[in-house]
Amino acid sequence: AQKITQTQPGMFVQEKEAVTLDCTYDTSDPSYGLFWYKQPSSGEMIFLIYQGSYDQQNATEGRYSLNFQKARKSANLVISASQLGDSAMYFCAMRGISSGSARQLTFGSGTQLTVLP
Amino acid sequence: ETGVTQTPRHLVMGMTNKKSLKCEQHLGHNAMYWYKQSAKKPLELMFVYSLEERVENNSVPSRFSPECPNSSHLFLHLHTLQPEDSALYLCASSQDAPQAPNEKLFFGSGTQLSVL
Numbered sequence: 001a002q003k004i005t006q007t008q009p010g011m012f013v014q015e016k017e018a019v020t021l022d023c024t025y026d027t028s029d030p031s032y033g034l035f036w037y038k039q040p041s042s043g044e045m046i047f048l049i050y051q052g053s054y055d056q057q058n059a060t061e062g063r064y065s066l067n068f069q070k071a072r073k074s075a076n077l078v079i080s081a082s083q084l085g086d087s088a089m090y091f092c093a094m095r096g097i098s099s100g101s102a103r104q105l106t107f108g109s110g111t112q113l114t115v116l117p
Numbered sequence: 118e119t120g121v122t123q124t125p126r127h128l129v130m131g132m133t134n135k136k137s138l139k140c141e142q143h144l145g146h147n148a149m150y151w152y153k154q155s156a157k158k159p160l161e162l163m164f165v166y167s168l169e170e171r172v173e174n175n176s177v178p179s180r181f182s183p184e185c186p187n188s189s190h191l192f193l194h195l196h197t198l199q200p201e202d203s204a205l206y207l208c209a210s211s212q213d214a215p216q217a218p219n220e221k222l223f224f225g226s227g228t229q230l231s232v233l
Contacts, residue, residue, distance in 0.1 A: 004159070031218055032218050033217075033218030033219045033220075035221070037224075042226055043205060043207070043226040043227040043229070044224055044225060044226040044227070045207060045209070045222075045224035046224075047221050047222070047223065050219055050221065052218060052219055053218070091159075091160070095218050095220070096218065097217075097218055104162055104173075105162070105222060106159075107159045107160040108159060109157070109158070109159050110159075
């Protein structure tokens with residue numbers, strides 16, 4: 001079974017500052033992938049960044065980086081230089097490779113980020 | 118044109134109505150998904166289709182009936198729903214049925230369903 005935990009229901013950050021959104025996970029799969037998605041008020045889930053469990057380096061995509069600490073089972077999202085348009089719900093998700101979980105992209109409960117001007 | 122399009126954006130229906138949600142993907146993907154997003158709950162996978170064949174059904178009540186006539190279109194037929202079925206229904210697609218951990222999903226904007 002897979003589980004994603006996001007302990008921050010809501011976060012505030014000042015425009016142009018960096019913010020870290022927490023994500024911890026639990027899985028028995030030897031190989032897995034971790035994702036972050038952004039959901040603005042329009043409803044669409046937008047893919048941000050991906051980290052493989054065997055990737056040697058932390059993933060980065062523009063202003064997004066993933067602070068992956070495998071031993072601690074954490075995959076925190078760091079957004080640098082926050083913009084007003086970053087205000088949205090952010091979801092952490094994972095998928096393992098075992099046959100029962102391979103098709104399941106398991107999501108956390110999300111963190112509502114508000115960027116203040 | 119967005120990659121995954123869902124219609125309608127909003128739907129209000131009574132418990133005795135029959136309605137359908139439509140999803141169309143323009144990405145050339147082979148797999149399509151229905152997710153349910155209820156308030157204060159994580160996204161729940163409902164159905165997965167790979168090359169028009171249903172490969173996953175997550176114990177979803179029979180009042181939800183999916184249909185995938187081709188790899189670009191996915192429907193969710195609704196009948197005799199309950200008020201607790203009110204939620205945002207999201208459609209997604211991926212290149213292939215997710216055998217690899219790094220398979221990314223591309224989502225539509227969802228249909229906000231209210232059952233009265």
